[in-house]
Amino acid sequence: MPLLELDRVDLGHGTQVVLPGLSLTFEAGERVALLGQSGAGKSTLLAEIRRRLDSEAAWCPQGHGLVPLLSVYHNVYMGRLDRHGALANLINLLKPRQEAWQEIGLLVRELGLEGLLRRPVEQLSGGQRQRVAIARALYQQRSVFLGDEPLASVDxxxxxxxxxxxxxxxxxxxxxxxQHRLALDHFDRVIGLRGGQVVLDAPARELTLASLDALYPDAGPSNHEAGVAAST
Incomplete structure (x- = not known):
């Protein structure tokens, strides 16, 4: 069953079209990896998918989207701000809710952030901040996960x-x-973008590292080796 269908749509920012005449169908239950050089249109595509799926999707943005002065707990809690009233959220800012504190504590422990619930995000490393952003998305408890380079800052x-x-x-x-190897080994489908066009859309099992080279023309034929190094 289709999760989302895009039929010859022009996607971009304001009057600038980044992905013209785009047609794609995403099936429910699919694990899809988006590949392509910076500026190829991955973020633009994700933004449109997020807009259409709305509350069905958990969102983990590029750059983390965290509030540096707030604690790990409060940043993760922000994943469910829309489920509580303004007064309840204000009270939680001053005095964390016990139930939420325990639930978030278990979640961040699972992601290797044990003991950091009270730590301001600005004091964390890049990899730790990335995990906080992922924890916030997981805390939303949606059926679909959308991520814009959510694994870029971790080993x-x-x-x-x-x-x-x-x-x-x-x-x-x-x-x-x-991470090319990650895309091939842990996803059902790979969509490759280049120059505002979908130039690759195939089951991951049918692809090789070498077949992804066309997505990175400026990197030369050894580009896929970086994918190996990044995922071993």
Missing amino acids: PHQALRLLARIQARHTSSIIALH
Whole structure:
């Protein structure tokens, strides 16, 4: 059953079209990796998918989207701000709700952030901030996970562990990546963007690292080796 269908739509920012005449269908239950150079249109595509799915999808943006001065707990809690009234959220800012504190504590422990609930995000490393952003998305408890480079700031071992947790908690996932081996080994389908066009759309099992080279013309034929290094 289709999760989402795009039929010859022009996607972009304001009057600037980045992805003209785009047609794609995403099936429910699919795990889709989006690949392509920076500027190829991955973020633009994800923004449109997010707009259309709305509350069905958990969102993990590029750049984390965290509030540096707030604690790990409060940043993760923001994943469910829309489920509580303004007064309840204000009270929680001053005095965390016990139930939420326990639930978020278990979640961040699962992601390797044990003991950091009270720590301001500005004091964390890049990899720790990335995990906080993922925790916030998981805390939303949606059926679909949308991620714009959610694994970019963590080491290969952490990337595998985090991806496993993301996929275990969501029926469907659509994630922009740069780790080629991860895309081939842990996703059902790979969509490749280049120059504002979909130039690759195939089951991951039918692809090889070498077949992804066309997505990165400026990197030369050894580009796929970076994908190996990034995921071993």
